[in-house]
């Protein structure tokens with residue numbers, strides 16, 4: 001029996017799923033990939049697109065160098081390796097992040113030191129960094145979370161005073177600006193991800209940006225097995241294979257051409273949500289500090305007041321209305337299955353802990369329709385009201 005013939009309009013509406021993110025893939029991406037394939041240039045060694053993507057991305061970020069790699073995680077790992085982070089070193093990291101940021105530190109046998117966040121931007125709280133610096137501290141990793149840039153001046157001041165490297169995790173913040181400057185060139189190395197849900201994508205992929213030619217050369221060498229110069233197989237170091245392929249870079253070149261449009265669409269999406277949700281007392285909305293140009297990678301909200309402990313229920317109700325959502329990250333200090341340093345206590349980062357089980361993000365794709373934003377905001381407010389009642 002064809003039941004679909006009698007499906008109600010309401011049920012049809014619910015069958016429609018509004019995804020948290022969707023990439024924009026157009027003719028240019030397809031024709032670039034076809035060219036890479038026709039040229040037979042499919043690896044990370046040959047073809048025109050890798051160098052072009054690196055050159056254009058560096059220019060976009062206002063940096064002198066960019067080195068394409070295979071993922072954002074690889075970018076972080078290789079950045080730390082390039083500055084010489086090793087077993088026993090300590091690396092200060094914003095606790096609220098995708099755990100890839102912390103894993104990169106673990107890969108090198110170094111010790112991550114989690115730092116709590118600011119309640120409004122959800123980024124690392126620069127005021128808490130200095131207390132955690134020891135003689136073993138080598139670097140600070142800041143994360144421009146959900147597209148809002150970190151307050152970099154105080155971070156750089158502390159890093160300069162203690163002779164530390166600053167790594168920017170820009171995985172979620174391509175094109176975000178701090179005091180008019182794009183992220184990626186605000187510290188020693190910027191690390192980007194081009195995973196499918198990022199501001200621009202290559203499917204999987206990453207990039208390291210820097211203004212330091214020595215670091216750029218080191219990363220270029222390390223990403224490709226540190227092959228020797230005069231004799232290729234007399235290796236200069238213990239390298240990785242973190243090469244981006246020409247096919248991925250072909251997509252990246254096309255994506256980069258539309259990055260400004262994508263960011264405009266993201267900002268417009270966030271402004272529409274803001275206008276519809278600002279009067280809901282039970283939601284903390286994303287912030288944009290006077291120093292910041294937020295690119296709103298994801299529109300992240302935090303439940304407040306009486307509904308703050310009811311996230312699962314609210315997310316489930318939204319799912320029943322066809323609205324996909326995703327929980328916020330669990331901070332490093334609350335991870336239960338990782339080999340945490342015994343000196344790290346669960347309640348070390350109370351601000352992050354307060355957001356961890358109350359935050360989630362709403363559908364935030366750049367081509368989300370105005371109708372869908374209105375529908376989501378309406379459903380969210382109604383679900384919250386019925387949860388409070």
Ligand SMILES: Cc1ncc(COP(=O)(O)O)c(C=O)c1O
Pocket residue numbers: 071072073074097098100101143169171172192193194195204205206
């Ligand atoms: C903040 C942050 N850092 C690092 C990564 C890792 O990037 P990738 O998935 O490309 O390895 C991600 C996300 O995927 C991220 O959101």
